[in-house]
Amino acid sequence: QKEVEQDPGPLSVPEGAIVSLNCTYSNSAFQYFMWYRQYSRKGPELLMYTYSSGNKEDGRFTAQVDKSSKYISLFIRDSQPSDSATYLCAMSANGNQFYFGTGTSLTVIP
Amino acid sequence: GAGVSQSPRYKVTKRGQDVALRCDPISGHVSLYWYRQALGQGPEFLTYFNYEAQQDKSGLPNDRFSAERPEGSISTLTIQRTEQRDSAMYRCASSKLDRLLPTEAFFGQGTRLTVV
Numbered sequence: 145q146k147e148v149e150q151d152p153g154p155l156s157v158p159e160g161a162i163v164s165l166n167c168t169y170s171n172s173a174f175q176y177f178m179w180y181r182q183y184s185r186k187g188p189e190l191l192m193y194t195y196s197s198g199n200k201e202d203g204r205f206t207a208q209v210d211k212s213s214k215y216i217s218l219f220i221r222d223s224q225p226s227d228s229a230t231y232l233c234a235m236s237a238n239g240n241q242f243y244f245g246t247g248t249s250l251t252v253i254p
Numbered sequence: 255g256a257g258v259s260q261s262p263r264y265k266v267t268k269r270g271q272d273v274a275l276r277c278d279p280i281s282g283h284v285s286l287y288w289y290r291q292a293l294g295q296g297p298e299f300l301t302y303f304n305y306e307a308q309q310d311k312s313g314l315p316n317d318r319f320s321a322e323r324p325e326g327s328i329s330t331l332t333i334q335r336t337e338q339r340d341s342a343m344y345r346c347a348s349s350k351l352d353r354l355l356p357t358e359a360f361f362g363q364g365t366r367l368t369v370v
Contacts, residue, residue, distance in 0.1 A: 148296070150296070152294060176355070176356055178356045185363075186363060187258075187345060187361035187362055187363045187364060188297070188345075188361050189361075190356055190357065190359070193356035193357070232296050232297075234296070236354065236355075236356075238353070239351075239353030239354050239355050240302070240309070240310060240353060240354065241287065241299040241302065241310070241313075241354065242297075242299070242354060242359070243299070244289075244296030244297045244298070245296050246294065246295050246296045247294075247295070247296050
């Protein structure tokens with residue numbers, strides 16, 4: 145079993161839709177939960193992160209962590225074509241390495 | 255430089271050849287990490303350094319892979335006797351801390367290695 149599981153998609157939604165991206169994990173020692181956005185031919189860029197459990201909101205983006213279920217989510221409200229990218233979840237226990245999901249490819253259709 | 259720089263951006267090599275991939279971290283950054291990202295996959299950890307010391311090489315797939323950071327700055331990832339399965343994007347990340355924390359991890363654009 146991989147440390148982090150993420151549905152690769154692809155996911156295609158109309159502009160303005162609410163997008164839900166999810167990851168599950170197996171390592172209960174994970175404390176940092178991150179979402180990266182990766183545009184084509186670019187490196188991953190940190191979108192949001194959460195330490196331990198709970199929710200975090202930043203503009204149209206909301207990250208949720210449920211440690212009891214070992215499940216994290218990223219919600220994108222009012223999705224825009226510029227949100228089209230691959231979204232990677234990543235997790236870390238002690239900062240020595242990140243464990244990434246496979247990434248979910250998202251296309252927002254105008 | 256302004257960010258993590260990797261070279262070359264693209265490398266095509268014949269099976270059996272050795273390749274050396276270079277990572278130039280952000281100036282002054284303490285830790286440096288190598289990841290490999292296969293097509294359609296997330297990055298997988300290979301190895302990391304604090305200054306010049308290699309702290310963890312548990313992610314290196316086999317002994318054809320090695321890495322060094324002799325002066326605690328630029329790092330080289332070397333793959334000997336390349337095989338087609340080595341084809342991937344190789345990414346480097348650096349941090350000003352001795353750990354990789356979300357707000358302090360900066361990734362390079364990667365080297366796309368293709369073994370033919």
